[in-house]
Amino acid sequence: xxxxxxPIVQYAYVVNDIEEACxxxxxxxxxxxxxxxxHFRGLNHRYRGRRAEEDVSHAQGQAGPAQLQFxxxxxxxxxIWRDMYKPGEQGLHHVMIxxxxxxxxxxRFIDYGCAIAEEFDCPLSADPTPPIARCAYMDxxxxxxxxVELFEENPVVRHEIVELKRLHEAWDGADLIRSAI
Numbered sequence: 001x002x003x004x005x006x007p008i009v010q011y012a013y014v015v016n017d018i019e020e021a022c023x024x025x026x027x028x029x030x031x032x033x034x035x036x037x038x039h040f041r042g043l044n045h046r047y048r049g050r051r052a053e054e055d056v057s058h059a060q061g062q063a064g065p066a067q068l069q070f071x072x073x074x075x076x077x078x079x080i081w082r083d084m085y086k087p088g089e090q091g092l093h094h095v096m097i098x099x100x101x102x103x104x105x106x107x108r109f110i111d112y113g114c115a116i117a118e119e120f121d122c123p124l125s126a127d128p129t130p131p132i133a134r135c136a137y138m139d140x141x142x143x144x145x146x147x148v149e150l151f152e153e154n155p156v157v158r159h160e161i162v163e164l165k166r167l168h169e170a171w172d173g174a175d176l177i178r179s180a181i
Contacts, residue, residue: 003108003109003112003140003143004095004097004148005103006097006099007097008095008096008097008100009067009096009097009098009140009151009161010060010066010067010068010069010095010096010097010149011066011067011068011069011071011092011095012068012069012071012092012093012094012095012149013068013070013071013091013092013093013172014067014070014071014072014073014081014085014089014090014091014093015071015072015090016032016071016072016088016090017072018036018058018059018070018071018072018177019177020052021059021070021090022034022059022070022176022177023059025061025063025068025096025107027130028178029061029063029064030064031061031068031163031168032061032062032098032168032171032173032176033061033167033168033171033175033176033178034059034061034068034070034101034113034152034176034177034178035058035059035060035108035164035168035178035179035180036057036177036178036179037057037058037059037092037178037180038056038057038181039055039074040058042054044119044120044121045118045119045120046079046080046119046120047079047117047118048078048115048116048117048118049116050116052076052077052079052118052120053073053075053077053078053079054072054073054077054079054081055075055076055077056072056073056074056079056081057071057072058070058071059177060164060166061168061169061178062165063166063168063169064168065165066134067096067161067164067165069079069096071093073087076084079090079118079163080093080094080117080147081093081139081145083090083117083139083146084141086097087104089114092145092146093146093147094146094147094148094149095146095147095148095149096100096149097149097150097151098147098151098153098158099150099151099152099153100153102134102136102152105150106136106138106150109138109148109150111174112140113140113143114119114138114140114143114148115138115139115140116136116137116138117137117138117147118136118137119132119135119136120132120135121134122134122151122157123136127129131150132137132154133152133153133154133157134150134151134152135149135151135152136149136151137150138148138150139147142148148181149168160167
């Protein structure tokens with residue numbers, strides 16, 4: 001049975017400059033609009049079992065049927081982003097899947113030799129108390145050359161995925177980069 005049994009929801013890249021990446025992907029693929037989250041911090045954010053110290057910004061957008069995420073790390077703290085790319089390097093970092101049974105899927109990846117590289121709880125509203133969704137980056141580089149982000153299935157994030165695609169399909173090309181906050 002395949003290790004990844006759920007559809008890939010997102011392709012994510014480490015980039016040196018989020019705005020430049022958004023412009024480049026728009027020029028090449030018509031991707032957009034992109035929504036930015038500067039200096040993202042999840043709850044209980046842990047890198048390889050210790051408190052995560054990285055300072056990262058994200059941009060999410062759509063290119064046809066594919067959701068994209070660009071991540072720019074602003075500091076040199078150890079992280080999953082730096083595990084794969086040194087400062088100045090960029091490229092594909094992970095694919096994201098949404099899973100119903102988070103604990104069971106995480107264990108399946110561990111059984112395949114994929115360590116938990118980073119994990120956090122994601123608040124599903126502006127209020128950082130429950131409800132939350134769990135997220136873990138599994139180190140699958142030895143199998144597929146990148147990480148796999150396991151995101152706990154939930155209606156809030158599922159709605160955001162559908163809405164981003166709808167916005168892309170109705171988009172007139174204006175306001176390429178927007179704040180998600």
